[in-house]
Amino acid sequence: MIVEDKSKLRYVSKDIPRKDGVEKVTGSAVYVADMVLPGMLYAKVVKSPYAYARIKSINTSEAEKIPGVRAVITGKELNYKVGLYVVDKDILAKDFARYQGEPVAAVAADSELIAEMACEKIKVEYEELEPVMDPREALKPDAPLVHPDLGNYSYMKGVFQPRPKTNIPHVQKIRHGDIEKGFKEADLVVETSFYNPPVQHVALETHVAITQALPGNKVLIYTSAQSPFTVRSLFSVCFGIPLENIRVKVPYVGGGFGGKAGIHLEPLTYVLSKKAGGRPVKLMMTREEEFNTIPSRQGLYSDFKTGVTKDGKITALEANYYWDAGAYADYGVNVGRAGAYAGAGPYEVPNCKIDSYIVYTNKVFGTAYRGFGHLEVLWGIERNMDIVARKLGMDPVEFRMKNVLRQGAYTITGEKITRSHGHVYDCLDAVAKDIKWSGYKSEEEREKEKKTGKVRGKGVALLHKAPAMPTFTSTAIILKFNENGSVDLMTSLTDYGQGTYTALAQIAAEILKMPIERINVPWDSDTSFTPYDWQTVASKGAFMSGNATIAAAEDALRQIKEIAAQVLKCDVADLVCEDEKVYLIHNPDEYLEYKQIVNGYVYPDGTSIGGPVIGRGRYIAQGLTNLDPETGQGLPALDWTYGAHGAEIEIDIETGEIHVIRLASAFDVGQTLNEGLARGQIIGGVIQGLGSALTEEFKFSKDGKFLNASFVDYKILTAKDLPDSMEQYLIENPQHDGPFGARGVAEHPMISVPSVIGNALYDALGIDYFRLPLTSERIYFGIKSGKKEYHD
Amino acid sequence: MKEYTKELNITVKVNGREYHESVPANMTLLQFLRNKLLLTGTKEGCGIGECGACTVVMNGKTVTSCLVLAAEADGAEIRTIEGEAKGEKLTALQESFIKYHGEQCGFCTPGMIMSAQNLLDRNPKPTREEIVEAISGNLCRCTGYEPIIKAIEAVAEKGNR
Numbered sequence: 001m002i003v004e005d006k007s008k009l010r011y012v013s014k015d016i017p018r019k020d021g022v023e024k025v026t027g028s029a030v031y032v033a034d035m036v037l038p039g040m041l042y043a044k045v046v047k048s049p050y051a052y053a054r055i056k057s058i059n060t061s062e063a064e065k066i067p068g069v070r071a072v073i074t075g076k077e078l079n080y081k082v083g084l085y086v087v088d089k090d091i092l093a094k095d096f097a098r099y100q101g102e103p104v105a106a107v108a109a110d111s112e113l114i115a116e117m118a119c120e121k122i123k124v125e126y127e128e129l130e131p132v133m134d135p136r137e138a139l140k141p142d143a144p145l146v147h148p149d150l151g152n153y154s155y156m157k158g159v160f161q162p163r164p165k166t167n168i169p170h171v172q173k174i175r176h177g178d179i180e181k182g183f184k185e186a187d188l189v190v191e192t193s194f195y196n197p198p199v200q201h202v203a204l205e206t207h208v209a210i211t212q213a214l215p216g217n218k219v220l221i222y223t224s225a226q227s228p229f230t231v232r233s234l235f236s237v238c239f240g241i242p243l244e245n246i247r248v249k250v251p252y253v254g255g256g257f258g259g260k261a262g263i264h265l266e267p268l269t270y271v272l273s274k275k276a277g278g279r280p281v282k283l284m285m286t287r288e289e290e291f292n293t294i295p296s297r298q299g300l301y302s303d304f305k306t307g308v309t310k311d312g313k314i315t316a317l318e319a320n321y322y323w324d325a326g327a328y329a330d331y332g333v334n335v336g337r338a339g340a341y342a343g344a345g346p347y348e349v350p351n352c353k354i355d356s357y358i359v360y361t362n363k364v365f366g367t368a369y370r371g372f373g374h375l376e377v378l379w380g381i382e383r384n385m386d387i388v389a390r391k392l393g394m395d396p397v398e399f400r401m402k403n404v405l406r407q408g409a410y411t412i413t414g415e416k417i418t419r420s421h422g423h424v425y426d427c428l429d430a431v432a433k434d435i436k437w438s439g440y441k442s443e444e445e446r447e448k449e450k451k452t453g454k455v456r457g458k459g460v461a462l463l464h465k466a467p468a469m470p471t472f473t474s475t476a477i478i479l480k481f482n483e484n485g486s487v488d489l490m491t492s493l494t495d496y497g498q499g500t501y502t503a504l505a506q507i508a509a510e511i512l513k514m515p516i517e518r519i520n521v522p523w524d525s526d527t528s529f530t531p532y533d534w535q536t537v538a539s540k541g542a543f544m545s546g547n548a549t550i551a552a553a554e555d556a557l558r559q560i561k562e563i564a565a566q567v568l569k570c571d572v573a574d575l576v577c578e579d580e581k582v583y584l585i586h587n588p589d590e591y592l593e594y595k596q597i598v599n600g601y602v603y604p605d606g607t608s609i610g611g612p613v614i615g616r617g618r619y620i621a622q623g624l625t626n627l628d629p630e631t632g633q634g635l636p637a638l639d640w641t642y643g644a645h646g647a648e649i650e651i652d653i654e655t656g657e658i659h660v661i662r663l664a665s666a667f668d669v670g671q672t673l674n675e676g677l678a679r680g681q682i683i684g685g686v687i688q689g690l691g692s693a694l695t696e697e698f699k700f701s702k703d704g705k706f707l708n709a710s711f712v713d714y715k716i717l718t719a720k721d722l723p724d725s726m727e728q729y730l731i732e733n734p735q736h737d738g739p740f741g742a743r744g745v746a747e748h749p750m751i752s753v754p755s756v757i758g759n760a761l762y763d764a765l766g767i768d769y770f771r772l773p774l775t776s777e778r779i780y781f782g783i784k785s786g787k788k789e790y791h792d
Numbered sequence: 793m794k795e796y797t798k799e800l801n802i803t804v805k806v807n808g809r810e811y812h813e814s815v816p817a818n819m820t821l822l823q824f825l826r827n828k829l830l831l832t833g834t835k836e837g838c839g840i841g842e843c844g845a846c847t848v849v850m851n852g853k854t855v856t857s858c859l860v861l862a863a864e865a866d867g868a869e870i871r872t873i874e875g876e877a878k879g880e881k882l883t884a885l886q887e888s889f890i891k892y893h894g895e896q897c898g899f900c901t902p903g904m905i906m907s908a909q910n911l912l913d914r915n916p917k918p919t920r921e922e923i924v925e926a927i928s929g930n931l932c933r934c935t936g937y938e939p940i941i942k943a944i945e946a947v948a949e950k951g952n953r
Contacts, residue, residue, distance in 0.1 A: 017890045017893070018890070020898065021889070021895065023898070024895040024898030024901050025882065025886040025889045025890060025894075025895060025898075025901055026833070026873065027834065027872070027873035027874055027902040028833065028874075029898050030832065031835075031899065033835065033836070034832035201933075203897070203899075203933060204843065204897065204899040204900050204931065204932070205835070205897070206837075252897075252898060253897065254897050254899030255897040255899060255934060257933070286839065287837070287839065287840070496897050497895075499893075499896070676892075677893065679939075680893040680935060680939055683935065683938045684933075684934050684936040685936070686936060687936030687937065687938075688936070710840070710842060711838060711843055711931065712842055716931060717937075718928050718929075719923075719924045719930075719932075719940070722924075722936070722938060
């Protein structure tokens with residue numbers, strides 16, 4: 001559905017304050033972190049101090065003696081496996097602890113303090129094993145196996161292929177065109193390699209769940225999670241409890257960014273509750289545990305070999321990706337899959353070969369993180385584009401313009417670009433103009449500037465991303481009317497700050513022709529009451545639930561009109577809706593108010609017709625296919641959002657510090673649903689991406705211990721670290737099957753922020769950097785090295 | 793580690809109301825506000841004074857309440873997020889946060905508002921630098937801070953409250 005006349009929009013596109021604003025600014029919004037249930041116990045976990053160890057014995061007898069301890073549990077007594085795509089994880093480590101920080105035992109007690117004291121009394125005897133910390137090492141034939149039993153695990157067939165007796169839970173292959181022919185056609189072949197370290201999401205509310213094992217094999221779960229239905233289905237599979245016996249409630253959530261997709265603390269709190277006689281058990285991660293117990297974003301090594309003609313057309317791209325999955329596959333296998341099918345960037349690459357290896361190591365494991373593999377692969381892709389352009393002697397903007405995907409081109413999975421796709425070149429054009437890009441500076445200009453102690457540089461970088469999700473991903477919306485004609489919009493999507501609930505209310509108000517104030521979006525998602533939604537991930541929320549909302553609103557209007565047609569003695573086709581009224585198109589004086597209809601219409605003599613109106617709408621991803629396991633060909637993407645960043649930075653030569661002067665971002669959003677919220681997503685995402693660019697990185701000791709699990713040692717950006725100025729361009733080439741033509745734009749802003757800084761850094765210093773983050777230290781030593789390429 | 797059973801009697805004024813309570817010697821002000829007075833608007837983001845989510849105003853100064861013992865607050869006047877709006881009437885700053893999208897997930901918002909309001913109370917017309925300084929101890933992962941700074945600037949331009 002696209003908009004014919006934007007001037008007629010009343011709510012869609014407007015900057016409308018979020019529906020949950022008052023609750024959040026008054027501190028009255030209740031998060032799971034704030035909740036206490038009657039009889040509730042508090043849990044704490046004992047964690048492995050070693051990256052890899054055999055658990056020889058666990059003695060819990062001292063802990064059990066402490067008054068107030070209600071349950072102590074170890075892996076041995078738990079015969080369950082959990083996993084999204086590869087079912088490889090125990091609720092508590094059993095036999096082996098595979099990363100430092102992995103829970104090996106847990107306690108539920110009357111207070112957090114008692115639980116903590118009991119944990120200290122649990123004696124675990126370990127036999128330390130040689131860990132494997134680097135995915136490239138883990139691929140070697142003699143590497144220690146993180147999962148010797150990989151061949152026995154169950155997994156999602158048709159999508160993933162674990163390789164038994166290796167550290168590889170999946171390899172995603174892309175084979176498009178003829179790679180050898182492509183390199184033969186090339187006048188120039190360039191090879192580059194890049195690295196991104198693992199990082200954390202850093203939601204301000206750490207992971208927390210309260211679970212109660214109820215009589216009758218029933219379960220009640222309150223959780224700070226993105227996807228109540230996915231928690232429920234994975235929980236059901238893990239314990240063999242029927243879905244309908246499990247109720248998952250998600251109230252306000254203090255940030256997610258992908259880290260709260262999937263399933264985390266719910267199974268452990270359940271087994272503790274069960275052991276404690278059914279009392280509810282709450283487990284909240286400490287900030288330290290959030291870093292080294294809860295999953296993170298995977299690290300990535302990437303290698304590129306690019307073939308180009310003299311006039312700047314890409315003829316071939318070969319890429320190898322080595323993902324540092326850590327100890328468990330979780331989302332990591334799918335991140336590596338998405339990184340592969342998006343792994344050539346938003347360019348037409350006629351001949352492409354990609355192998356994306358997801359590799360187990362003895363680190364805290366990887367999961368989904370805003371952008372799902374794209375920030376990682378595009379760090380290399382967009383740095384590589386600049387380097388290739390330079391070797392060709394071509395301007396990097398011009399080189400990109402020659403190769404970007406345009407209507408009629410094919411992606412590397414064989415998807416044809418149509419009129420419904422966005423225009424990546426419009427995004428590039430917007431940011432290049434914004435930063436007044438006029439080509440790299442000369443070596444003389446650099447040397448002259450260096451003498452002042454500060455040098456400036458500019459750069460651009462492109463990005464793309466589509467939702468990474470199963471082909472059958474679906475959602476539903478229910479609109480129920482209150483007696484006064486106002487509406488409750490029921491969804492199981494989780495709004496942890498993106499503003500999707502507000503956008504859905506705008507869509508409902510637009511279609512129902514009623515004031516947005518009269519559309520209420522009740523906050524808790526509840527698997528027993530709100531309709532199915534696969535997950536709140538992948539920037540698919542506004543798109544899919546938006547389409548479902550349109551369908552639900554149209555369904556409600558149809559019901560309202562059917563009743564009105566009887567009362568007004570006319571044909572449904574003669575009725576029009578406006579201002580919560582339905583009236584005869586040729587005689588507006590003949591009308592009924594919605595509130596007269598939505599609970600049943602009562603005639604003057606008391607007879608009644610109709611009954612409560614309930615609008616229902618659904619949406620399922622259209623036309624997606626599984627990727628061919630050998631070639632990766634197929635349609636993985638519901639809607640691609642294209643974008644670009646342009647940056648101007650200044651480097652202090654003495655300290656290596658990067659100061660961002662300007663950061664301009666452009667996204668082809670199709671149609672803006674809420675301008676304020678869209679800009680909010682972009683600014684927030686860009687700053688989060690700037691953290692990945694400048695400061696964020698997990699550090700491990702040689703023997704695999706996590707070294708920087710705090711905000712002092714792991715810096716996220718503060719209000720003092722912002723660019724001098726930022727700009728956001730909302731470009732609107734509509735997506736024909738999007739709600740009002742819209743596409744998702746929640747994850748995209750952080751993608752390629754590291755790349756644009758890296759490209760501007762070259763312009764400033766004439767030095768290529770290949771590893772993230774671009775800390776002052778790294779920049780400084782790069783300058784000191786006197787080299788043109790700094791690989792450390 | 794030892795469980796402290798020793799309790800102390802304290803008198804604290806929170807949002808204008810006086811409380812006489814007995815608290816364990818090792819209880820933090822944050823735990824006191826959240827667990828004892830059930831004022832859960834003040835959040836815990838790290839528990840070790842690094843994120844600012846637990847910011848409250850104590851005797852006119854902002855503190856990270858996870859680093860203050862409840863016993864230290866004996867005789868003190870505390871302001872928390874729950875005391876900002878007067879009934880249904882939001883403060884100018886709260887209105888401004890909503891208008892400029894200064895909140896997303898909302899978890900840092902109470903601490904952020906306490907830091908910003910304290911600045912505006914001391915300095916009704918702060919510069920951008922002063923605003924940035926005042927909220928630099930409050931981490932936010934959602935908004936990128938810029939909308940928060942705009943929300944505070946808008947109040948500063950119009951005059952506080």
